[in-house]
Structure formats: structure tokens, C-alpha cells
Amino acid sequence: MSGPILVFVEHASGEADRVSLETLAFARGLASSLGGVAVEALLIGPGAELGPSLGAHGVATAHVVEDAAIAGVYAPGAWGAALASLATARGAAAVLAPGSDRGAEVLAHAAARLGLPSAANVLSVIPGDPWRLTRQRWAGSLLEDATLDGPMRLLSVAPHAVPVDERPGSPAAAIAQFSPSVSAADLAVRVTGHEAPAAGSVSLSDAKVVVGGGRGVGSAAAFSELEELADLLGGAVGVSRVVTSNGWRPHTQQVGQTGQRIAPDLYIACGISGAIQHIVGCKAAKRILAINTDPESPIMSVADFAVIGDLHAVLPAISAEIRRRRGHGQ
Numbered sequence: 313m314s315g316p317i318l319v320f321v322e323h324a325s326g327e328a329d330r331v332s333l334e335t336l337a338f339a340r341g342l343a344s345s346l347g348g349v350a351v352e353a354l355l356i357g358p359g360a361e362l363g364p365s366l367g368a369h370g371v372a373t374a375h376v377v378e379d380a381a382i383a384g385v386y387a388p389g390a391w392g393a394a395l396a397s398l399a400t401a402r403g404a405a406a407v408l409a410p411g412s413d414r415g416a417e418v419l420a421h422a423a424a425r426l427g428l429p430s431a432a433n434v435l436s437v438i439p440g441d442p443w444r445l446t447r448q449r450w451a452g453s454l455l456e457d458a459t460l461d462g463p464m465r466l467l468s469v470a471p472h473a474v475p476v477d478e479r480p481g482s483p484a485a486a487i488a489q490f491s492p493s494v495s496a497a498d499l500a501v502r503v504t505g506h507e508a509p510a511a512g513s514v515s516l517s518d519a520k521v522v523v524g525g526g527r528g529v530g531s532a533a534a535f536s537e538l539e540e541l542a543d544l545l546g547g548a549v550g551v552s553r554v555v556t557s558n559g560w561r562p563h564t565q566q567v568g569q570t571g572q573r574i575a576p577d578l579y580i581a582c583g584i585s586g587a588i589q590h591i592v593g594c595k596a597a598k599r600i601l602a603i604n605t606d607p608e609s610p611i612m613s614v615a616d617f618a619v620i621g622d623l624h625a626v627l628p629a630i631s632a633e634i635r636r637r638r639g640h641g642q
């Protein structure tokens with residue numbers, strides 16, 4: 313029988329994240345099509361307390377890296393090196409990672425380290441020689457049939473490709489400490505701090521209303537008009553990539569393929585043209601209102617409502633009307 317399927321599991325506060333649990337479910341299905349090979353997990357960071365519970369997700373052994381030099385800080389090179397060396401030591405048949413930002417980054421480093429190809433955002437696998445895959449491209453706008461070959465197959469699993477498969481009462485996963493050796497160069501790129509959002513602010517992912525701003529807003533200062541409307545509606549401000557590239561707003565507010573995917577009840581797209589890379593981030597909104605001077609702008613093809621006009625006139629008028637109806641005057 314061939315080696316195990318090794319899964320990189322992201323976790324925080326003693327819980328595996330959802331996309332990692334989906335990846336374990338995917339691994340369980342793949343393991344049975346490979347003739348019942350074992351599924352093993354790699355947890356980096358204090359995870360020994362979480363490890364046994366992964367048995368309910370099909371994990372036979374959870375390998376835990378607790379060495380503070382690696383586990384205490386997210387360093388993609390070091391984490392990728394750890395994944396590659398464990399995969400080699402275990403003779404893994406396949407290495408899987410969740411299709412999250414971090415999962416994709418760690419897997420890419422592991423693949424480079426191993427000198428092997430990897431496939432991102434996989435939806436399904438038919439093992440054979442080579443493996444035949446279906447995977448998402450262009451943030452899910454296209455599906456691609458591809459093949460993957462090599463002595464060890466590396467792939468990330470597209471978020472929500474399969475549901476979580478938890479089977480209570482399964483045997484607990486065994487815990488094995490793993491101490492990879494990493495060099496100073498592997499730790500050269502690492503996260504040095506986290507910035508918490510301001511207390512009381514509504515997060516983009518939870519907001520029921522998102523007021524999105526693009527190049528048409530014109531300047532960092534003019535975002536005060538969007539903030540005012542977002543505050544009145546209890547919502548959050550989101551932006552296009554042009555806005556973050558111009559340094560008008562932080563990347564944490566970017567919506568799209570290389571930003572956040574949002575699903576508010578209402579997305580108000582102001583001065584945003586509607587490039588496909590932006591739309592993939594907001595297409596799950598229940599309703600889209602576009603405010604744009606250009607009636608031919610591509611955003612119109614996905615908008616439920618539109619105001620053709622200058623956002624600097626339209627937004628203050630909407631805010632003033634909301635305040636008037638609430639009885640607060642201008």
C-alpha cells in the first residue's frame with residue numbers, strides 16, 4: 313500500500329478552521345479511492361490539544377510542530393519546509409492543503425522545496441496514471457480539467473468543494489511531535505504583528521451593507537462620503553484594487569479575487585467599473601446598486617439597480633435623505 317495522505321491543517325484557538333476540515337473530508341474520500349491509505353495531519357503551533365479530535369475527521373496521526381522558532385510566528389518558507397520534510401519522512405502519496413491564502417502559500421513553498429508540481433483549488437480527483445483533476449480557475453469563474461503527475465501529488469482543495477465530514481465516536485488521532493530543521497533564510501519572511509480592527513467597527517465579511525468605492529471616488533479624502541453612508545446604514549466600506557494600489561485605503565478592505573469575498577444583503581458599488589476580478593468578490597451579494605457616470609460600464613450587467621450620475625452628488629444626497637427621514641435634519 314502506498315504512503316499516507318498528509319494534510320496541512322490551519323487552526324486557531326484550539327479549533328481547526330472550516331476549510332481545513334473540508335480538506336480532511338476531501339482527503340478521506342481520496343484515501344478510499346487509493347485503496348484505504350491513512351490520512352495524517354500537520355499542525356503548526358500549539359495544537360496538541362486539538363490533534364486527537366481530528367480522529368473524527370479521519371486523521372490517524374496528527375504531527376504537531378511546537379518549536380517556538382517555527383510555531384510562534386507565521387513564516388511561509390519555514391512552514392513550507394516543515395511540510396515538505398514531513399511529507400518526505402512519511403513517504404506521503406499526496407500532500408493536501410486548504411485553498412485558503414495561507415494553505416496555498418505553504419503548499420507552494422513545499423512544492424518548490426520538493427521540486428514537484430502542485431495544483432491549486434481542486435474540486436475533484438480521479439486517481440490513475442496520471443491523476444485527472446478538475447479545478448477552479450479565475451476565482452471560480454472557469455473550471456479546468458488538468459492532469460497531475462509525480463512521485464508525490466500536491467494539491468490545494470477549493471473552499472466548499474466538499475462538506476465537512478465529522479464522525480463522532482471515531483478513534484482519537486495519535487499525536488506525534490515533529491521537529492523540522494529550518495534555516496534562518498526560511499524565517500526571513502514572517503508575520504511580525506497583527507492589527508485589530510477598531511472596536512465597534514463592522515467587519516466586511518459580516519456587514520449586511522457594504523459601500524464599495526473604486527477609482528471613481530478620486531482620492532483618499534473623498535472616502536468620507538462612503539464612510540458616512542456606511543455608518544448611517546450600519547455597514548462597512550469595501551474597495552477595488554485600484555484604491556488599495558493607490559494607497560487610498562488598506563488592503564484589508566479590498567473586495568475581489570485578491571481581496572475578500574463578501575455576501576452582504578446590499579452592495580453599493582460607487583465609481584467601480586465591474587472588472588471580473590472585482591465581481592468574483594461581490595457576486596454573492598443579494599442586491600447590487602451601482603452608482604456610476606458611465607451607463608455602459610460592465611458593473612451594469614450585474615447590478616440590480618443603478619444610478620447614472622456623479623457619486624459625489626449622489627452619495628451626499630442619499631445620506632441627507634436618510635438623515636431627513638430619521639428626523640435628524642441635514
Ligand SMILES: Cc1cc2nc3c(=O)[nH]c(=O)nc-3n(C[C@H](O)[C@H](O)[C@H](O)COP(=O)(O)OP(=O)(O)OC[C@H]3O[C@@H](n4cnc5c(N)ncnc54)[C@H](O)[C@@H]3O)c2cc1C
Nearest residue numbers: 526527528552553568569570571583584585590604605623
Ligand atoms: C490577477 C488580478 C487580480 C485582481 N484582483 C482584483 C481584486 O481583488 N479586486 C479588484 O477590485 N480588482 C482586482 N484586479 C484589478 C481589476 O482588473 C480592475 O483593474 C479593478 O477592479 C478596477 O478598479 P475600479 O473599478 O476601481 O477602476 P476603473 O476600472 O478605472 O473604474 C472606475 C469607474 O469609476 C467610474 N467613475 C469615474 N468617476 C466617477 C464619478 N465621479 N462618479 C461615479 N462613477 C465614476 C467610471 O465610469 C468607471 O466605471 C485584479 C487584476 C488582476 C490582473
